Amino acid sequence: NEIKIFSPATVANVACGFDVLGFCLDTIGDEMVIRKTEKKGIKITKIEGYDLPFEAEKNVAGVSALAMYNALQPDCGFEIEIYKKIKPGSGIGSSSASAAGSVFGMNVLLDYPLNKTQLTNFAMKGEALASKCEHADNLAPAIFGGFTLVKSACPLHVLELPTPSDVFATLIHPQIEIKTSESRAILPKDIPLSNAITQWANVGSLVHALHTSDYKLLKDSLNDVVIEPYRKQLIPHFDAIKKASLQAGALGCAISGSGPSIFMLSKGDATAQNVEKAIRDVYAKTDIAFETYVSKIN
Numbered sequence: 207n208e209i210k211i212f213s214p215a216t217v218a219n220v221a222c223g224f225d226v227l228g229f230c231l232d233t234i235g236d237e238m239v240i241r242k243t244e245k246k247g248i249k250i251t252k253i254e255g256y257d258l259p260f261e262a263e264k265n266v267a268g269v270s271a272l273a274m275y276n277a278l279q280p281d282c283g284f285e286i287e288i289y290k291k292i293k294p295g296s297g298i299g300s301s302s303a304s305a306a307g308s309v310f311g312m313n314v315l316l317d318y319p320l321n322k323t324q325l326t327n328f329a330m331k332g333e334a335l336a337s338k339c340e341h342a343d344n345l346a347p348a349i350f351g352g353f354t355l356v357k358s359a360c361p362l363h364v365l366e367l368p369t370p371s372d373v374f375a376t377l378i379h380p381q382i383e384i385k386t387s388e389s390r391a392i393l394p395k396d397i398p399l400s401n402a403i404t405q406w407a408n409v410g411s412l413v414h415a416l417h418t419s420d421y422k423l424l425k426d427s428l429n430d431v432v433i434e435p436y437r438k439q440l441i442p443h444f445d446a447i448k449k450a451s452l453q454a455g456a457l458g459c460a461i462s463g464s465g466p467s468i469f470m471l472s473k474g475d476a477t478a479q480n481v482e483k484a485i486r487d488v489y490a491k492t493d494i495a496f497e498t499y500v501s502k503i504n
């Protein structure tokens with residue numbers, strides 16, 4: 207009647223795939239306990255790590271849980287404990303991890319009435335509370351795992367993409383907060399056709415590279431000419447991090463979700479560790495606190 211889950215951090219956009227591509231990290235995530243109760247309703251009973259609202263209607267995990275609960279009308283209630291490890295506003299899917307965790311856990315305790323697409327749909331209700339819009343590029347990898355592509359958000363259609371066996375992610379999280387809603391507000395409404403052509407060529411070739419484990423093509427595809435020029439201004443030392451990581455052997459470097467985290471992909475754990483060292487050296491020279499991680503993509 208109780209399940210403890212690891213709800214993973216995720217990287218959305220993956221350079222060229224704004225609101226569409228994402229991947230799942232296997233070493234960073236929240237822990238949650240979901241418990242079936244006789245008393246009906248959704249109750250958040252514990253939150254550790256960060257100061258977040260306990261009212262289910264104001265908490266992303268509560269909102270997604272309520273959406274699923276109201277649709278299924280089960281003959282029980284649920285308590286949710288959240289052990290938040292992913293800092294809100296970090297750009298690695300903090301709200302998505304919470305929104306996905308509650309519905310994932312409830313689904314297990316109800317003996318799997320819903321498939322992953324249906325779970326993602328309910329989780330989107332929680333995510334919308336945080337980002338002021340319903341997008342699934344963090345939720346899809348959190349629920350499906352690996353690399354995902356959101357073919358369409360409404361109706362939701364998620365494609366699971368293959369992960370080449372030797373791809374590792376390195377991340378740096380500068381300890382500043384960027385709200386997704388603000389980071390979306392600075393984006394242009396229209397983009398030049400020439401940039402659109404470059405971007406969709408990159409998305410297509412990145413997907414092909416994942417299917418064929420073509421690391422050279424992956425490297426050539428990890429570019430973002432549409433969003434990065436605007437958002438990088440919000441992230442201190444972005445260009446220096448990118449330069450250092452590419453020199454250290456990364457296949458590519460881009461903003462993780464809406465920032466401030468920055469991710470790099472590398473072939474092999476050793477290169478990913480070298481990249482981590484190189485980017486730590488860049489930020490160590492500044493007065494900004496930061497954390498770095500290396501993670502397999504799972």
Ligand code: HSE
Nearest residue numbers: 218225343386463464
């Ligand atoms: N695709 C979203 C964005 C992810 O970049 O705004 C952040 O939640």
